Amino acid sequence: MIEKLQVELGDRTYPIFIGSDILHQSQNFVPYIKSKQVLIVSNVTVAPLYLDNIKSVLTDFQCHEVILPDGEAYKTLEILNLVFDSLLQNRLNRQVTVVALGGGVIGDMAGFAAACYQRGVPFIQVPTTLLSQVDSSVGGKTGVNHALGKNMIGAFYQPQCVVIDTNTLNTLDDRQLSAGIAEVIKYGLINDLEFFVWLENNMQSLLNRNPESLRYAIKASCQNKANVVAEDEKEAGVRALLNLGHTFGHAIETNEGYGTWLHGEAVSIGLLMAAILSYKQGWITEDDKNRVQQCLASANLPYKIPEKMNADDFIKLMSVDKKVKDGVIRLVLMKSIGESFVTSEYDHSLLIETLNGV
């Protein structure tokens, strides 16, 4: 069974295919490739597992590949340049289709390379981690990190299609799977109470990689994200909600060095911090705050602030976040589970308390 969602963006509308064992189905790829030229971008971990699958459905094309090192630490302009080297060394032209095969780092980098190469060539996302399947592969955010801030250099650039094969999650380690679930929980917290309740009741099934449960959770997540992106592609308004937990999480990632925490783990801590501040403000109940914590814990996710970080560290790092406007840090906080909002109208002393973990 294959699910198809549509991300509605006018002339940049594109489909997301979700199912198990669908990497072998050429109809998910071939109609979305513009010329004979294809460059597959993958990494040293994923390429040995799935590169041949993809190539076997692209036998009618001239397939080139570039294999990058694995990890957030390599999401840099310098490593990005390896993709440009490959595009140029193979003399690939403006009609080449770039295929991103891997997790969020590969998707973000391959997408950004496609956005910039000759000022824009088509690309296809084949996300192979839960995190990238429910988050980064949907919505067109691409880019690389800078030493002074995460995702600071990039483009909004939409793929031709996204192909999500839940079978690829069978080779994902438990820690990565849980990290992906952090983003799944986020969608429940933002505006889908029903989905959050489903997650409370089905967490073990997700951790066991039940294909039906995975497909349901991925579809619900992608649908939630697609709705928000369709309304606000370039993050002028409602799309900022998707950053629930992320302003805190990015600060943790930057402070600890990329790669120490998985992105989803940092987001998990950030989600609870958002819940704690919302509780301190009197916006959500203690019970709701505890439900958030329990849900994260049931997914084996961390939720405690790293001991060596204090409020000063956070404030410094959060000040370079993209959500900052005229010096004020805007945060995504909660009115209830399933109803989040963007605000700069919070009590600064309660923020400091939250950041100090007290």
Added chain:
Amino acid sequence: MIEKLQVELGDRTYPIFIGSDILHQSQNFVPYIKSKQVLIVSNVTVAPLYLDNIKSVLTDFQCHEVILPDGEAYKTLEILNLVFDSLLQNRLNRQVTVVALGGGVIGDMAGFAAACYQRGVPFIQVPTTLLSQVDSSVGGKTGVNHALGKNMIGAFYQPQCVVIDTNTLNTLDDRQLSAGIAEVIKYGLINDLEFFVWLENNMQSLLNRNPESLRYAIKASCQNKANVVAEDEKEAGVRALLNLGHTFGHAIETNEGYGTWLHGEAVSIGLLMAAILSYKQGWITEDDKNRVQQCLASANLPYKIPEKMNADDFIKLMSVDKKVKDGVIRLVLMKSIGESFVTSEYDHSLLIETLNGV
């Protein structure tokens, strides 16, 4: 006197102001800046001449600056990163306005940095060379070079406004002025016979930097380019005409190493090559071909192929040009002076003859 043109691009429409001594007029800048934060990007040659001018009209803003080395050789990802460093070190946010103060290299790099920083911040073009005033500052092409090809990494990204002060041309050396005139001549050749005739009759006045003549030539050039860009922002069709002379010119620049030839000088040679091939095809008369050569010569521009380049060198370099589609090199050639067209229907042996300079 100040001329105002509009580049019509829907919600990305923006004005071009052209006049002498207009860098001092705050109304050309202030309405186009979104927040208090401004980063001026300039180079070591231009900054000492005009940076203070700009800062004097931006006293109400927090003005930061980053000064890059001067020259096409520095139009790289590595140097671009200095702009990102400055943006992040100064903690500039998504509302910062980037001001490009300099020639085409500065405009392309500052524009691309603005396109990528936090996935897009506003920018203003203040071109200070004739080449950038009539070409690169209009139309939203931004980017950097790669060792294997010119302008291979970039974005289509439109400024908030363009401020062209013809007085800045008084500090431009003669060689740079002539290089700019190559692009001016190009507009006449593409689709404006009347303007080409004006250039034949007024070249000395332009070389003497007569302000009226400069304003007329810049306005006519910008208007020609704006019309084409409005019709085809992303170079899906008619915009390719603007590359008249450029496919040859880029090959010369790449072969000789960026910086050996000024861009406009390479384009000048490319324009005559396009005229020669068009003449060999029987599409233009010998008289027209000679008029092209005489016009370039009257502007003190080179028009002979570098001696060490042969057809093989050209073909290799032209094959990575962005105009290549499925291996066929598409060229902009002429039916007459003032009527150019894009074609791959030329006689390959005549192309080889042209490339070999025989």
